Amino acid sequence: MLVKYLRLLLLPFSFVYGMAIVLRKKLYDWGIMPSVKFDLPIICVGNLAVGGSGKTPTTEYLVRLLADYKIAILSRGYGRKTKGFVFADGNATAESIGDEPLQYHKKFKNVTVAVCEDRVKGVEQLQENHDLIILDDAFQHRHIKAGFNILLFEFRKLGILQFLLPAGNLRDVFSSRKRADVLMVTKSPVPLLHVAQQASINELQPNKNQPVLHSYLKYGNLKHLYNGESLSLESIKDFEIFLLTGIVNPEPLIEELQKWSKNIHHEEFPDHYAFKIEDLKKFKSAFENGNGKEKIIITTEKDSQRLRAIGFEDLLVNLPVYYLPIEVELFEEDKITFDELILNYVKSNRRNR
Structure with a gap:
């Protein structure tokens, strides 16, 4: 509790950080800082906070949904002791590629897993031999333009006042959610009451064509x-x-x-x-x-x-x-909507190799 109060002393720095984030956002929106687009389906799974929103099980859900395609997962590889582009292979460890990419590599034998700080360079290495690429935690990496952005929000944190870094855990401004194609509320309670579902939608204030979907955790x-x-x-x-x-x-x-x-x-x-x-x-x-x-x-x-x-x-x-182990599952109607959106996006953007 004391740490939380001490972090409030950092609010002036959060204001400066927020100004820098907004300026960077505008530079990309205006095209002054360019974004690179690729001619294959790229799905980005991200969030606005620092960790804890369920990106890893959501990425695994996508892998299972898209099992008929040749998939590559590209991550930064947080916590690794290597630099640059690295493929996950039989010698991969948490130190060489990071714990989450290692988990993907061990779990999905038919999926290519790679790490690179520069997502553009990473995609350039992967694009020729894959049908689609899933970017794990790259919503803020505006140098690459993903074709489909899934932005995650933890259910219990909606409606709670949150601050930008370093006073809080937000690394992006709330308005950035407008760039996403889907807003997914994760770790929802089961059963999910209609009033709680509507409260999430009211909090996120989506665009007209921006669905708010709900998922929950399933333990194995x-x-x-x-x-x-x-x-x-x-x-x-x-x-x-x-x-x-x-x-x-x-x-x-x-x-x-x-x-x-x-x-x-x-x-x-x-x-x-x-x-x-x-x-x-x-x-x-x-x-x-x-x-x-x-x-x-x-x-x-x-x-x-x-x-x-x-x-x-x-x-x-x-x-x-x-x-x-945990898996992500969506409530029935939301699952139908989400699966259809993803499958239609990949099918309509798949190139002929």
Whole structure:
């Protein structure tokens, strides 16, 4: 709480940052700063805030929807220790390409995954051999002109006063939403009441032809970090849970786990945190000193990519360490609308190779 109040002292810097964002936005809108357009379908998944809106599961939803096409996912590769354009291959690690691209690479064997800070250069490397490219987190990268922009907003944060960086977590001004083709409200409650759905639309004030659609998270079975063993959430009812996260917003995950156990110990790290041996030794010690008759360690799928780093296995391999996969799903009418929009866009913009 103290940190939140201290960040308010940074509001003057947020004002300066906002002025710079608006100026940059206008320069692109006026064509003074050029945007590059490519002759193949490019779908951008982005948000206005710093992380936590569900870009990764939304990108995975698109991959499943467009499985009949040859897809490339292009990301910046946040948190990697490499520079420039890098393909994901058999030697890829979270350090070489970032945790989210590594997750895509391991999950979708028929999809090309690459990282590059410069999205234009990245697309130039990928365009010849693919039917379409999905840009992960590139809404603010105006140097490239995506053909279809999906902008995500977290349900519980709509209607809450938010500030630009560094006082808050917004990296773009709210008016930028007008550039998007679809406004998707993520992590919606289930069931979604009509009044809540309408409140989202009223808050976002979409353009006439700008649909506001709602998605929610769907949790899978727990998967062991190393041996592939699978457990249902029902099977860990009343377990003592040791939760390890390095993501922006772990609250939805905690709420899901609280359905099955009230005995949860949460060790929270910053987003994309590079775990250290000392961190895991301390966490392992806390687990071993737990009082529960039945205990389990749970992390996120994104965090699991970094926990598989060389040097950690000896510490964790004999422990019950599981990650909880998530998927995005849309409510029935919104799903029909969204799928049709995406499929029609790709079909009508696909080039003959």
